Amino acid sequence: MAHAFSIEDYLALNRNRFEEISKFIWQHPETRYLEFESSRYLADEFEKEGFTVQRGIGGIETAFSASFGKGKPVIGFLGEFDALAGLSQKAHSVSQEPLESGGNGHGCGHNLLGTGSLAATYAVKSYFEENDIKGTVVFYGCPAEEGGSGKTFMVREGVFDGLDAAFTWHPSYVNTIMSLSSLANYQVYFRFKGIASHAANSPHLGRSALDAVELMNVGVNYLREHVIPEARMHYAITNSGGISPNVVQSEAEVLYLLRAPKVAQVDDIYKRVCKIAEGAALMTETEMSIVFDKACSNYEPNRVLESILFDKLQTAGPIHPTAEEKTFAEGIWDSLSEGEKKNFVGGMESFGYSGDGSEFEGKFLSDIISSYEPSDKTMPGSTDVSDVSWVVPTAQLTAATSALGTPLHTWQMVTQGLSTFAHSGTLLAARTMAEAAIHLFENGSALEEAKAEHHQKRSKEPYTNPIPQSVKPSATK
Incomplete structure (x- = not known):
């Protein structure tokens, strides 16, 4: 009989540790294929936790994997940790204050993304240790999502071969499932x-x-x-x-x-x-x-996995912000242009939200779980998660970590990267992914259903990696 192990309690007990990991990545913003400190730090943390770590996978120095367990099924979490050039910014500020002129910054929240996937992986390992579970959990340290397509190179080199399902997430200002395709x-x-x-x-x-x-x-x-x-x-x-x-x-x-x-x-x-x-x-x-x-490539959603993720997201429930968090978010909202404020619903739509935004009237942070409605629409952006989705069933969620309307790739995103609300959203994503993965470990039929959906799509449209074999990953060309 399974022990009464709670993913929610585990994450809460270890919150300070995860916040420190996120803070280290935020304080060491490194761009594509130059994430030497971030990658090394994360890999070292996994080794301390008892994972088997492989560094330099796929021929990429800053890519690594960390695994625990034995045999099938193999469930993976995708983690990112690269930053953007020119977005250096002081934390916890409602005005633009670069820490370093022209320096880098985590304007897409990858310090949170990588930490959330790490926390989910840790939580599943702890669940394994408390219960008699067969299978393997793997964290993939994926560099260069920003302008480098690190995962696409990794797919080309067979890094994800043998994986049965993959989960990941992305910070935003809404809580829902990322159900759209991409460019x-x-x-x-x-x-x-x-x-x-x-x-x-x-x-x-x-x-x-x-x-x-x-x-x-x-x-x-x-x-x-x-x-x-x-x-x-x-x-x-x-x-x-x-x-x-x-x-x-x-x-x-x-x-x-x-x-x-x-x-x-x-x-x-x-x-x-x-x-x-x-x-x-x-x-x-x-x-x-x-x-x-x-x-x-374009992203290929897996509706079976998405439904499982959404069920776990609903069960977890939203983060209820404190008065201090609401005040900070209002300051961020006031820093946005009128165009950015008017476009806040459009920003959520690209993450899978469907609605008119009326439920957020008078608010500056999302405190609800938005509905999940599978869609054939395409988000006006790109992600290298896409190529993973072509070779293994993959699903993504998004969790609110920033004020409503916060555009990605801006100083406003960077400055909120260490906020208490951001870290609460990160742990919400971690809990959702961990519980979804455990569901697959304990329900083989659900995993087989997700794999059948994936196989049906691939039989109609075979996959070819879009990067020529002669092209190698590099920080610059």
């Missing part, structure tokens, strides 16, 4: 090489690489009318050729991020963009080279 994407550098010359004395001898970049961007902007409405085409000039206007720029580079609901659609747009780049090179008599950086 697939390619990220690609276009590099132009020309001939330097004196821009006044001998401009006719120069061939401007910067002109080529600008002409390419103009061409792509004209292409926007002739792609599917759901497509997104973003670019950043990563090398303008220097700061001297009296020199014809001999080198220039632009980085494109192309998105669409399906990989095949992204690939079609990519080929057209390549032709535009070739045209820009011809017009300027420059040389052009293409460096494929990374890619990811």
Whole structure:
């Protein structure tokens, strides 16, 4: 007979420990594939807890796995810990106060995400130890979600082979199931090489690489009318050729991020963009080279797993904020632009929320569990969780950790990353995922149902990893 072990009690008893882990990651914001301190710290923590840790998995130095148990089934939790460039920010502030000019910051809450998945994994291990459970629980330390598609590389290298189901979550300002698909994407550098010359004395001898970049961007902007409405085409000039206007720029580079609901659609747009780049090179008599950086697929939801997650989320119930937490959230709300305030429902919709937001009137924090309504819609963003969802049944939830309307990738998200409300939301996510995983360990039929759904989808649409084998993960290109 099972002992009366409570996941909720376990997480509450260890809250301070999990807060310290989250704080360490927040204080060491590292960008894609450079998460050396964060990765090492997390792996060390798992070893202290008695897990078997494998570092550098998938050929990625900052990727690791931590497992406990033996045999089947194998249930995994996906953890992230990378930060974003340029979002350094003081904690617990209602105004923008960078800790370091131009420094990094956890503007997507991955210090919380990684900690929540870690806490869920710890909780399941403790449940194993208190009960006679057969199977294996695994935490996957996944680097470079932001702009690096770390999980997609890991999928390509077979890291998730043998996994029976995967759970993860993401911080936001709503409590619900992330039931939407996502946009697939390619990220690609276009590099132009020309001939330097004196821009006044001998401009006719120069061939401007910067002109080529600008002409390419103009061409792509004209292409926007002739792609599917759901497509997104973003670019950043990563090398303008220097700061001297009296020199014809001999080198220039632009980085494109192309998105669409399906990989095949992204690939079609990519080929057209390549032709535009070739045209820009011809017009300027420059040389052009293409460096494929990374890619990811669209997310494939698993409704069986989502239903289990939602049941456990409802059972756990929402976090009821304190007066102090409400006051801080109101200060964050006041810092938002009018456009951001008006868009707060749209921000929740991208996480799977359906409704008009009226239940939040007069509030600055979510104190309810929002309904779960499976949808065929596509969120206007991308995630490398998607590629995991193509090779193993996968489900995600979101938990409220920030004030209503808080956009991701902003200083407001960073400053709330160590709040008591954020950590309460993190433990809500951890409890939900842990209890869902335990349900699968104890109910083989539920797991088989989730796997059958996954197999049915894959039989209709086979999976091909979108990153060419020749492309290797790197911090920069």
